[in-house]
């Protein structure tokens with residue numbers, strides 16, 4: 001009998017190419033995803049050393065952070081100078097080094113964490129890295145996926161391996177059923193609300209339990225996407241029939257006999273009953289409400305039925321941080337969250353820019369008009385966009401007054417023209433509400449797509465259940 005192992009242990013063991021005496025390991029990397037922000041110096045490093053990309057067939061690049069999302073964006077005049085330089089550099093690097101590439105003009109272009117799964121690059125049991133903290137998204141497939149820094153990007157490009165120390169195992173179990181109006185986003189925000197942004201430090205989280213099993217692959221990606229906001233090294237979910245169905249037939253998924261062999265292996269990817277957990281967090285699915293953030297940290301989570309907290313309801317160092325958040329966000333303690341007026345609504349990002357997210361938002365919006373200054377839907381990829389158009393979702397959004405944009409990171413972060421003005425208040429489906437994240441002095445409230453759509457319709461933070 002081998003020792004009982006977690007899913008993380010199993011994937012780890014299958015990828016260790018070398019282990020040093022101090023436990024430092026060299027891990028084989030199956031997929032390396034690349035975007036324009038964290039790769040230019042890495043490719044430059046290879047050039048200077050006269051090195052090639054070790055496994056170009058396992059290296060996939062797409063520009064996403066800097067690209068404008070308005071029509072005519074292939075015109076370089078639409079891009080600010082620094083964005084243009086980064087996108088042009090990725091165009092050139094992809095060509096020079098012969099890696100898979102989805103340029104801005106390609107319908108498959110989109111946010112790297114949406115494109116990878118969509119094209120079948122992300123598969124169960126793989127190690128997946130990207131110079132991007134939200135790489136955890138791919139863990140939804142039962143892959144070990146995490147963000148790396150630019151110097152590591154260069155190392156992986158050159159060697160297809162990564163130097164790592166093993167993390168501890170954390171189990172986050174969401175039991176039972178979710179209540180109506182509660183989504184994957186509410187799960188992942190509620191977990192961070194409970195554990196805090198540092199709660200996952202040093203761990204890889206496996207999400208499990210009936211409520212996780214019941215989620216679609218899209219929902220599972222939303223949950224894993226925010227593992228990093230809870231401080232974890234990665235988040236993952238054991239693959240099951242839903243995972244295999246999602247993967248099957250995708251352009252880069254295995255076919256024929258290779259599919260059968262892969263499937264047999266994937267079915268071994270689960271945590272053994274007696275596996276050791278260094279920490280266990282359990283939340284009842286029925287206790288989770290539709291939530292929003294009120295502050296400038298993803299752990300500042302409250303049910304939409306709540307009120308803005310006062311700084312002195314916190315302890316220790318958090319009192320000062322809460323006061324700073326309240327000042328930055330322009331909020332008064334005791335104010336009902338559902339009385340907070342919203343200027344702008346952003347539906348998109350690698351957290352919630354997939355087709356299911358757009359369907360959920362469209363369902364709330366259908367036949368209504370927006371009551372905010374601006375609202376935009378930014379599909380996570382060109383293919384999500386095309387599908388949403390085919391399903392009539394784009395028309396629903398446009399008729400309601402939403403802008404219907406092209407794929408990219410957009411207003412998730414202020415690296416492209418989609419930005420908040422100072423003090424502009426946004427209901428956003430993205431994953432970070434840090435100061436300045438969506439624009440200088442911009443104010444971000446994180447929530448699910450249905451909740452963001454509800455805010456667009458009423459002009460205030462709104463309990464989506466009131467519109468259902």
Ligand SMILES: CC(C)[C@H](C(=O)O)[C@@H](O)C(=O)O
Nearest residue numbers: 037038065131132133134413
């Ligand atoms: C620009 C990039 C390095 C960054 C990340 O690592 O996550 C971005 O995607 C983000 O969401 O803040």
Ligand code: SF4
Nearest residue numbers: 134349350409412413
């Ligand atoms: S959508 Fe946002 S979180 Fe995701 S990769 Fe882009 S900037 Fe980062």
